Amino acid sequence: MKMFLMAVIICSVVFGAEFPKNIESNKEIDKKVAKLLSKMTIEEKIGQMTQLTLQAVSSQEGTKNKKHIINEKALEEAIVKYHVGSILNVYNVAHSVEYWHELITKIQDIATKKTNNSIPVLYGIDAIHGATFTQNSTLFPQAISMAATWNKELERKAGEITAKEVRASGIPWNFYPGMDLGRQVLWPRFWETFGEDVFLTSTMGSEYIIGSQGENIAAPDKVATCLKHYVGYSFPMNGKDRSPAWISERMMREYFIPSFEAGIKAGAMTIMVNSAEVDGIPTHSDHHLLTDILRGELKFTGVVVSDWEDIKRLYTRDRVAESPSEAVKMAVMAGVDMSMVPYDYSFYTLLLELVQKKEVPEERINEAVSRILKVKMMLGLFENPYPEKNGASLVGTPESQAVNLQAAVESIVMVKNKNNVLPLKQGAKLLVTGPTSNLLSTLNGGWTFSWQGNEDALYPKSANTVLKALQSKFGADNVVYSEGTSIDKDINTNKTVEQAKNADAIVVCLGEAAYCETPGNFDDLELDASQLKLVDELSKLNKPIVLVMLEGRPRIIRKIVDKADAILVAMLPGMMGGDAIAKILSGEAAPSGKLPFSYPKYPAALYHYDHKPIEQRDDLKYDPQWKFGFGLSYTTFEYSNLKIDKNVISKSEDIKVTVNVKNTGKVEALESVQLYLCDLYGSVSRPVRQIKGFDKISLNPGETKEVSFTIHPDALSFIGRDNTRIIEEGEFVIYVDKLEQKFTLK
Ligand code: BGC
Numbered sequence: 001m002k003m004f005l006m007a008v009i010i011c012s013v014v015f016g017a018e019f020p021k022n023i024e025s026n027k028e029i030d031k032k033v034a035k036l037l038s039k040m041t042i043e044e045k046i047g048q049m050t051q052l053t054l055q056a057v058s059s060q061e062g063t064k065n066k067k068h069i070i071n072e073k074a075l076e077e078a079i080v081k082y083h084v085g086s087i088l089n090v091y092n093v094a095h096s097v098e099y100w101h102e103l104i105t106k107i108q109d110i111a112t113k114k115t116n117n118s119i120p121v122l123y124g125i126d127a128i129h130g131a132t133f134t135q136n137s138t139l140f141p142q143a144i145s146m147a148a149t150w151n152k153e154l155e156r157k158a159g160e161i162t163a164k165e166v167r168a169s170g171i172p173w174n175f176y177p178g179m180d181l182g183r184q185v186l187w188p189r190f191w192e193t194f195g196e197d198v199f200l201t202s203t204m205g206s207e208y209i210i211g212s213q214g215e216n217i218a219a220p221d222k223v224a225t226c227l228k229h230y231v232g233y234s235f236p237m238n239g240k241d242r243s244p245a246w247i248s249e250r251m252m253r254e255y256f257i258p259s260f261e262a263g264i265k266a267g268a269m270t271i272m273v274n275s276a277e278v279d280g281i282p283t284h285s286d287h288h289l290l291t292d293i294l295r296g297e298l299k300f301t302g303v304v305v306s307d308w309e310d311i312k313r314l315y316t317r318d319r320v321a322e323s324p325s326e327a328v329k330m331a332v333m334a335g336v337d338m339s340m341v342p343y344d345y346s347f348y349t350l351l352l353e354l355v356q357k358k359e360v361p362e363e364r365i366n367e368a369v370s371r372i373l374k375v376k377m378m379l380g381l382f383e384n385p386y387p388e389k390n391g392a393s394l395v396g397t398p399e400s401q402a403v404n405l406q407a408a409v410e411s412i413v414m415v416k417n418k419n420n421v422l423p424l425k426q427g428a429k430l431l432v433t434g435p436t437s438n439l440l441s442t443l444n445g446g447w448t449f450s451w452q453g454n455e456d457a458l459y460p461k462s463a464n465t466v467l468k469a470l471q472s473k474f475g476a477d478n479v480v481y482s483e484g485t486s487i488d489k490d491i492n493t494n495k496t497v498e499q500a501k502n503a504d505a506i507v508v509c510l511g512e513a514a515y516c517e518t519p520g521n522f523d524d525l526e527l528d529a530s531q532l533k534l535v536d537e538l539s540k541l542n543k544p545i546v547l548v549m550l551e552g553r554p555r556i557i558r559k560i561v562d563k564a565d566a567i568l569v570a571m572l573p574g575m576m577g578g579d580a581i582a583k584i585l586s587g588e589a590a591p592s593g594k595l596p597f598s599y600p601k602y603p604a605a606l607y608h609y610d611h612k613p614i615e616q617r618d619d620l621k622y623d624p625q626w627k628f629g630f631g632l633s634y635t636t637f638e639y640s641n642l643k644i645d646k647n648v649i650s651k652s653e654d655i656k657v658t659v660n661v662k663n664t665g666k667v668e669a670l671e672s673v674q675l676y677l678c679d680l681y682g683s684v685s686r687p688v689r690q691i692k693g694f695d696k697i698s699l700n701p702g703e704t705k706e707v708s709f710t711i712h713p714d715a716l717s718f719i720g721r722d723n724t725r726i727i728e729e730g731e732f733v734i735y736v737d738k739l740e741q742k743f744t745l746k
Pocket of ligand 1: 126175308517
């Protein structure tokens with residue numbers, strides 16, 4: 001009899017809160033903050049609450065054709081005359097580390113040498129899937145793809161590497177991670193989410209925060225994180241960016257608030273506000289969400305920053321304020337500590353007037369400014385506000401790129417592999433086609449060197465598109481390229497079909513162009529007709545077709561699913577995405593990604609996996625194209641021996657679950673083991689299942705590992721009829737793969 005080593009892997013459904021511990025205790029810092037505050041004038045205080053964009057103090061915006069030029073006079077005016085406490089971003093270009101150092105040094109020189117209290121400026125940036133606006137940075141898969149890895153360790157490393165590269169650029173504050181739940185696939189920021197599930201989002205986001213902030217955010221490789229966008233932004237009813245959400249209090253507490261709560265527990269220092277409105281109340285004016293819940297219940301002690309221009313918009317767009325001054329008063333009194341104004345001094349001037357007229361109490365200003373100063377102190381900016389000299393050498397290192405490649409490989413989800421058409425044989429003649437096959441922007445999406453990410457001219461020449469990566473893996477002579485179609489217009493489909501006649505297999509890369517935020521709004525979830533037609537025409541050749549989907553949201557492809565032999569849902573796998581796809585297609589790596597969302601089959605059937613029993617009727621059953629959690633491998637796994645250590649537990653007892661997983665195929669592979677839970681009866685209807693634990697393991701052919709999970713009773717809780725979190729006695733079922741076990745809570 002063959003003996004296999006049984007490794008035991010333990011994972012818990014409760015993640016530890018590791019609040020950043022600083023050199024000094026919180027109390028010491030509070031004392032220092034109070035002392036500094038007592039020396040500040042009201043003008044200086046309000047300046048601290050003001051955030052400007054770099055463009056506001058520039059004489060020339062940087063773009064792909066133009067160098068950015070700072071306007072030193074305007075910069076000095078901002079910091080000395082208006083006491084501006086924070087600056088953000090850059091627009092449509094990424095700077096070199098050296099240029100960032102020059103900029104940050106200029107800013108901090110003025111702040112620390114030309115002002116009364118020498119308060120350093122807090123520079124913030126959107127480093128969304130890596131240091132977006134720094135040249136040569138490590139650009140990871142976007143959040144939706146990182147979630148598809150189901151790999152906590154990789155997410156933590158992505159946080160660590162991004163923080164190192166952002167801080168190496170001289171910037172101590174990152175407006176990330178996105179904790180918005182991706183439960184609306186039409187939303188153009190869907191790819192900025194970790195998918196549709198509360199637990200997966202909370203876990204991945206927390207890992208990122210812990211990786212980014214570490215134990216001491218003053219360290220030269222750490223930054224302060226910012227949870228976005230509190231709260232409900234990701235669930236617009238009509239699917240469009242910055243449009244109304246209608247979310248009941250129970251739904252808010254059950255689905256949308258928990259990931260932010262997890263982020264707060266993981267130690268996030270700042271939070272950005274939802275740019276739109278919930279239940280008719282623009283969030284920037286929502287005292288209940290921003291103060292009662294965020295401060296009162298979630299105990300958040302950090303800084304609340306507005307989103308871009310959103311305080312003004314309470315007047316100009318939402319019309320809940322009747323004047324710009326009322327808008328400022330509303331937002332500050334609702335709980336916003338810092339205004340991303342970002343182009344002028346209107347916030348400063350209006351807030352000063354409001355305080356002088358006693359319409360906003362100075363205590364509220366003191367509270368906001370104390371929070372801002374505390375973050376600056378915890379970041380160590382008072383000791384050293386300047387960039388570290390060795391910055392450039394820390395960016396895009398081979399070690400970081402190796403982690404990135406691993407993340408990209410693990411992010412790719414194989415959803416179909418008829419007759420094991422994949423992996424493709426070495427020496428096979430390939431025809432590569434489709435609008436996403438030879439661009440880097442379609443692997444990366446928005447927030448890549450520019451806001452929209454669609455400037456291919458800004459991308460590094462050294463990175464591989466899918467085409468280039470396949471040419472280097474299979475030999476340039478074996479790979480023929482033909483465009484086929486652009487995103488929405490036929491280019492040369494007929495010619496492509498002709499060329500494909502000589503190929504052993506056809507690799508068709510479809511999907512979306514890069515976009516970000518509102519410009520990504522669209523009206524049709526189905527993939528563009530010219531792309532569907534390309535596959536349709538090619539399928540008439542009866543050659544194996546491998547479909548690769550590169551997209552920010554799951555575009556409907558039902559009509560071509562049967563025409564493809566293999567399908568990779570690659571979403572936005574980042575700068576190494578081309579190499580990762582080539583590794584998988586060649587069999588150098590086995591796919592291990594699993595969907596973090598339900599891939600819809602029909603535009604009018606958008607369901608979630610954790611739906612309600614009432615949705616299990618035949619007329620509306622959960623029947624997506626591919627289910628949440630689904631993904632194939634080049635091997636097979638057998639699950640057995642699902643055990644729980646108790647059949648009856650009390651509200652204070654944990655339950656330990658173990659299961660054996662065996663690799664029953666022929667290749668080494670990774671598997672994400674997923675544990676689901678169902679609460680059979682509840683006073684509020686309970687989801688048919690919810691993910692409550694997961695762990696990624698590696699198995700050699702024939703190897704078995706025991707995986708173990710600890711379920712804390714908190715995982716059994718839900719929001720009751722009175723809108724508070726409760727745990728009810730009763731029966732629960734645990735599912736792992738096709739196995740199940742029942743237990744009772746008494
Ligand atoms: C986005 C935020 C971003 C901010 C600063 C806004 O338009 O909604 O996510 O952090 O701009 O760039």
